[in-house]
Amino acid sequence: MASALQNSLGTIDRSTVEQIVRQVALEFLGRGKAQAPVLTVQTSSRHMHVCREDMDVLFGPGAELTFDRPLYQEGNFAAKETVTIVGPRSRLISNLRILGPMRKQSQVELAFTDAIMLGFSDIPVRLSGDIAGTPGAIIIGPKGVVELKEGVIRAAIHVHMNPAEAAQFGVAKGDKMKLRIGGQAGLTFNNVHVRVDPTSRLNVHMDTDEANACGLHLTKDIELFK
Numbered sequence: 001m002a003s004a005l006q007n008s009l010g011t012i013d014r015s016t017v018e019q020i021v022r023q024v025a026l027e028f029l030g031r032g033k034a035q036a037p038v039l040t041v042q043t044s045s046r047h048m049h050v051c052r053e054d055m056d057v058l059f060g061p062g063a064e065l066t067f068d069r070p071l072y073q074e075g076n077f078a079a080k081e082t083v084t085i086v087g088p089r090s091r092l093i094s095n096l097r098i099l100g101p102m103r104k105q106s107q108v109e110l111a112f113t114d115a116i117m118l119g120f121s122d123i124p125v126r127l128s129g130d131i132a133g134t135p136g137a138i139i140i141g142p143k144g145v146v147e148l149k150e151g152v153i154r155a156a157i158h159v160h161m162n163p164a165e166a167a168q169f170g171v172a173k174g175d176k177m178k179l180r181i182g183g184q185a186g187l188t189f190n191n192v193h194v195r196v197d198p199t200s201r202l203n204v205h206m207d208t209d210e211a212n213a214c215g216l217h218l219t220k221d222i223e224l225f226k
């Protein structure tokens, strides 16, 4: 199905694709009522979220994010816009992708490896949005420079789910679950934060360090449990 969709993406418009996806999803839901929801695990590469004020400085007054590709959670997308981040020892990483939509506060999510490369001695592991007291950085855009006072974090590994899925697992928002990854480099993550939202689709977000450590690409043997 995925490859058929990809093959036809060039010739059919977006709403047709969305309709097909919706149909398939509905058929799937109808068939699999008694089954556990299908779990997907995704790797988030380093990225930035921007607020309106910082967007104005980095890309010019009133600039909007340009849609590049959709992310798994509805409404979220990778933007075409990128910035450069400068760390405490003047080291930098360019092509830092911005994810949309815009948020109330700017935030940069790095893997530890990225943070070390940028010269940070440490960055805190936080859930997205929880940035009080975190390190800052210099962000360079095509139209200007922003000095973030705080907002550089390593995103804590987490699972998104809707209330029905939470009930099925017997967990609530704020709980922690375990994620066992099988395969040659397999390991178990013991602190997977549960995030519950009615619009969410069941999936785990981990960063590139975590994905590389457990060899996520090597296996489909994955289990999420309390």
Ligand SMILES: [Zn+2]
Binding pocket: 158, 160, 205
């Ligand atoms: Zn997430």
